Amino acid sequence: MKKSIKQGYLIGITILSMLSLVQAQEKNTFYVGYGFGTHDDFQTFWQSMISAMMTLGAGSFNSEKSTGSIYAGYRRAITERWELGGFLAYEGMKIDMRVLDQYRFFKKHNYSAALEARYNYLSKEKIRLYSGLAAGLSIHRLREEVVEDNYDDVDRIDDDLRSAFQLDVIGISYGKRFAPFISIGWGYKGLLSVGLQTSF
Numbered sequence: 001m002k003k004s005i006k007q008g009y010l011i012g013i014t015i016l017s018m019l020s021l022v023q024a025q026e027k028n029t030f031y032v033g034y035g036f037g038t039h040d041d042f043q044t045f046w047q048s049m050i051s052a053m054m055t056l057g058a059g060s061f062n063s064e065k066s067t068g069s070i071y072a073g074y075r076r077a078i079t080e081r082w083e084l085g086g087f088l089a090y091e092g093m094k095i096d097m098r099v100l101d102q103y104r105f106f107k108k109h110n111y112s113a114a115l116e117a118r119y120n121y122l123s124k125e126k127i128r129l130y131s132g133l134a135a136g137l138s139i140h141r142l143r144e145e146v147v148e149d150n151y152d153d154v155d156r157i158d159d160d161l162r163s164a165f166q167l168d169v170i171g172i173s174y175g176k177r178f179a180p181f182i183s184i185g186w187g188y189k190g191l192l193s194v195g196l197q198t199s200f
Helices: 002-025 039-054
Strands: 028-036 059-066 069-077 082-099 102-123 127-148 151-174 178-187 192-199
Touching (some): 028 082, 127 178
Antiparallel strands (some): 069 082, 082 102, 102 127, 178 192
16 A cells, blocks of 8 residues: 555656656747748749740740748747747749730739748757758739730739648757747748747
8 A cells, every 4th residue: 555655656756747847848939030942932933934935935034023931930849859830921923924925924922821840959058950841731822914915904813722831951040038040941931041039
């Protein structure tokens, strides 16, 4: 009987110790960032180039302008190494194309939301080295305007639901309460992204 009581106390103390340890490791991080060279940016560029080549010189790809990826997110540390959270991202694009005497102007607005997981290879008080993976959904709104012989006509407005993702191959942040970060990856945050995070 006494042995069972002692074992119960020991198990209880162990559980409380583990819970207090997990609680001590919990950490909230909010961040904002800007990314260059998103997945959709590259995809749109190559689609436009291929379309221009398929017209055998009758068409040309004039310009492409992108806002880049503007994003904000939240993560919570569940262990010293792992963090879970999510982010919201926006990217706008303008594309001009010519086919014979017809000009086509495209405006795209991409709104993305994804859940993410991050693993910290190095987790010190001020410096962190990490990789991350995120998956979610993106709404793509496309507006196409056709101009021919000085006549304007809105051809179509489409909304398309697609999958969204981000792979942060490697990233680093430096700072305790406020920490700038930079990461290299592929997806809806961009090939190269920079930003600022605050943790508490």
